[in-house]
Amino acid sequence: MADPDSDIDELAFLAAYDASLYPRPSVAVDVVLLTVSGDELRTLLVRRSEQPQLGRWALPGTFVRVDESLDAAAARAVTTKAGLSEVFIEQLYTFGNPGRDPRTRVISVTYYALVDAARLEAAVLGRTGRELCLARVPAPDAWIVADTADGAALELAFDHRELLAVAVERIRGKLAYAPIGFELLPATFTLLELRRVHEAILGRPLNKDSFRRTILDRGLVEATGELARGLGHRPATLYRFARAGGR
Amino acid sequence: MADPDSDIDELAFLAAYDASLYPRPSVAVDVVLLTVSGDELRTLLVRRSEQPQLGRWALPGTFVRVDESLDAAAARAVTTKAGLSEVFIEQLYTFGNPGRDPRTRVISVTYYALVDAARLEAAVLGRTGRELCLARVPAPDAWIVADTADGAALELAFDHRELLAVAVERIRGKLAYAPIGFELLPATFTLLELRRVHEAILGRPLNKDSFRRTILDRGLVEATGELARGLGHRPATLYRFARAGGR
């Protein structure tokens, strides 16, 4: 493999390479930023302020800069549009059908991100309405994205409804084996809160007893020793996510 | 949403849109074409006949044409490089770090494909050696891709070793809940053959009894009524994949 002649050939080839010979598509990232608030799954939408599809609601996204990694572009989109940093974010799927964007061929590498509701709501405070929207994402059957305020259905830009559907499907599947529920909660939480998050994601009720057992047996959480307070009934133990895996 | 003025604005905008304003990366597809042969997981590699990385082994791939969907580009890569059509193929992950290709910024949308060994071996017959290679993909721990012939480790081009690792990880995970083993077998097969395929993918032995029960209980296979023959011992029932899901 370490043939010096071919190394020289390769260097010569690269020096002469003209990247502009072939037509190339544009590459964008779009982020499905999910949270659970009021026992419902919600996603952040941005109102398009430019053509095309001006005025429609879209997932936060941006074009990928030519010297920037895909992950970095996705993180930049979250920072720019939602004012958040250090969120849990993972690549989801890449959409690239010709014609999905009327401007030109745009390939969109999509990500999903998970943030706890308090953080997200603080970050977008005062900007919801014309500019931003924390839209409800209903149960799997009814794929209508609704505004939180008046419950009206929102028409999403481009193929973003499809991106959203893929994201929800993905985290539903992932919930069964990966500890992603914690990303949607503050640092300490009760088992009831954790279960409500799981139920919101799955869109169905979960068995209280076996949920408790499963979570505790896996050693993914550890008790902080403190109790929730001021609820009018017996307080629950507060837990924290045990990153080590425990046990 | 159906404001006629904004529609006119959008049309005017699109007519004036110049897609060449921003620098754009190249977009390629690469396919991890997997099969199980000789109780081992294998993947098809292509020897690079051009610069850069001339002579190294690479996953079959191609650049995406500007009017072609990603799926179509992946299917075209399989047809062109392996001479196969109608294979099971799914998108895997998109790699796009700057610097992963020395020519220019190349974003690679990767796919994995599954083919039964007999079909793949017939398709690449006579072309293995200098041009193509059906390389062994060993157990998860030893991430050395080895040539089938002399067992020597192969050095892969670009970041293709990483792509391969992600593909194997993905089908291992998927095997637990999706009927993908059938894609790696001919139309009819015995339960032993199906188990060997699963074992090759997972890299560990599976319990014979519960494997049989699990597969049969799920109703994913149905007996053809015929028996395997010529084996020197009691013949096993031949099954076929029951696409309906059964039961």
Add this chain to the structure above:
DNA sequence: AAAATAGTGTCTGTAAGACAATATAAC
């Protein structure tokens, strides 16, 4: 004391692993 949820213990059904016993085509 009443309300409301937290937390514990027990029973049951399902599914997987282990193991034993029987079945059968090729030789």
Add this chain to the structure above:
DNA sequence: GTTATATTGTCTTACAGACACTATTTT
């Protein structure tokens, strides 16, 4: 008949769902 694997059946263990009961804080 011998061989080697197929196929069936039973026992045990692990775990999830269901349900009953006790515990504890706020009002």
